[in-house]
Amino acid sequence: MQLQSWQAPGGSEELAIRFGPNKAPRLLVLPAWFDESNKLRHFTIQTMRLLEKRGIASVLPDLPGCNESLALMQEQDLDSWRGAAASAAGKLGCTHILAIRAGANIAPALPGFAYAPLAGKSALRALLRARTISAKEAGREEKSTDLLELGKAEGLELAGYELGPRMIEQLSGAELPSESALTEIRQAELGGPALWLRAEPEHDEAQAAALAALVARGLVE
Amino acid sequence: MSDNLPAVRDDDIEVELILRQVLQDVLGLDAEEVAEFTEDTGLFGHLPELDSMAVAGLLTEVEDRLDILIEDDEVDGEMLETFGGLLAFVTAKREEG
Numbered sequence: 456m457q458l459q460s461w462q463a464p465g466g467s468e469e470l471a472i473r474f475g476p477n478k479a480p481r482l483l484v485l486p487a488w489f490d491e492s493n494k495l496r497h498f499t500i501q502t503m504r505l506l507e508k509r510g511i512a513s514v515l516p517d518l519p520g521c522n523e524s525l526a527l528m529q530e531q532d533l534d535s536w537r538g539a540a541a542s543a544a545g546k547l548g549c550t551h552i553l554a555i556r557a558g559a560n561i562a563p564a565l566p567g568f569a570y571a572p573l574a575g576k577s578a579l580r581a582l583l584r585a586r587t588i589s590a591k592e593a594g595r596e597e598k599s600t601d602l603l604e605l606g607k608a609e610g611l612e613l614a615g616y617e618l619g620p621r622m623i624e625q626l627s628g629a630e631l632p633s634e635s636a637l638t639e640i641r642q643a644e645l646g647g648p649a650l651w652l653r654a655e656p657e658h659d660e661a662q663a664a665a666l667a668a669l670v671a672r673g674l675v676e
Numbered sequence: 677m678s679d680n681l682p683a684v685r686d687d688d689i690e691v692e693l694i695l696r697q698v699l700q701d702v703l704g705l706d707a708e709e710v711a712e713f714t715e716d717t718g719l720f721g722h723l724p725e726l727d728s729m730a731v732a733g734l735l736t737e738v739e740d741r742l743d744i745l746i747e748d749d750e751v752d753g754e755m756l757e758t759f760g761g762l763l764a765f766v767t768a769k770r771e772e773g
Contacts, residue, residue: 490729577736580736581732581733581736582732584732584735584736584748584751585728585729585731585732585733586728587748587751588720588728588731588732588751588756589727589728591751591752591753592720592721592728592753598748598749599748600748614729648700648701648704649701649737651733652698652701652702652730652733652734652737653701653702653704653730654702654703654704654723654725654726654727654730655704655725657704
């Protein structure tokens with residue numbers, strides 16, 4: 456494993472974790488978002504380790520505002536993340552994509568794979584729902600529709616993430632592209648329960664191995 | 677009319693199976709443990725790991741698998757408190773749909 460740094464279009468210096476031999480094809484791994492990024496982090500890194508054993512190099516960049524990034528989350532939106540993903544692909548020498556869940560929303564136009572892709576609007580819906588449920592538990596009444604309007608005007612804190620108004624606005628309309636260069640890998644192909652659903656983060660080595668095998672096979676074809 | 681009854685029961689059984697399956701995935705339990713859930717088994721507020729984010733994920737997954745849409749104002753303490761409450765809600769929702 457190696458750490459690399461690269462500069463996102465917004466000017467921030469971002470880190471990326473790299474595995475594997477220093478030769479093409481190199482896979483750009485676009486991580487899951489928000490709460491799912493924590494639940495799938497171990498799985499994602501482990502998949503990269505297993506790809507390395509198959510001789511496939513991969514890099515996992517921090518999206519601006521996430522992980523070790525010093526950029527402000529509030530200033531990010533889908534455009535800045537798309538720009539960051541495209542620039543990471545270029546600067547880190549990637550030829551293919553492995554997008555995890557909502558990562559598919561910002562994938563640059565390269566061939567590759569989308570694991571259990573999730574539209575940005577669905578990701579936002581789940582975050583809003585979690586917030587209304589926790590408000591209800593605390594005895595407050597919040598409505599998703601009101602929160603959405605507020606979020607588009609002023610930004611909103613969702614699941615511990617300070618999302619800016621442009622991010623909320625863009626997420627609320629974000630559908631997965633109908634035409635994608637990415638081959639979809641469905642959860643059922645990994646042969647286990649979806650790890651992002653798990654209330655407590657957990658790892659499943661067999662699922663990481665299954666994903667690595669599918670990606671490795673797909674790259675050869 | 678009576679011809680329709682068995683079909684409705686089949687659907688109810690399917691709804692219950694799917695709900696148990698999703699709970700199994702969310703809670704990381706095995707099938708036997710979830711099979712022991714009764715109507716009175718406590719969920720939200722009773723299982724510490726089932727926080728608001730996990731419940732939101734659970735409802736979204738149930739929506740996807742059962743092809744239903746759950747509105748904000750339908751989500752209340754009673755529906756989330758027990759397995760029986762959630763099952764009754766989801767079954768009714770499915771029959772509406």
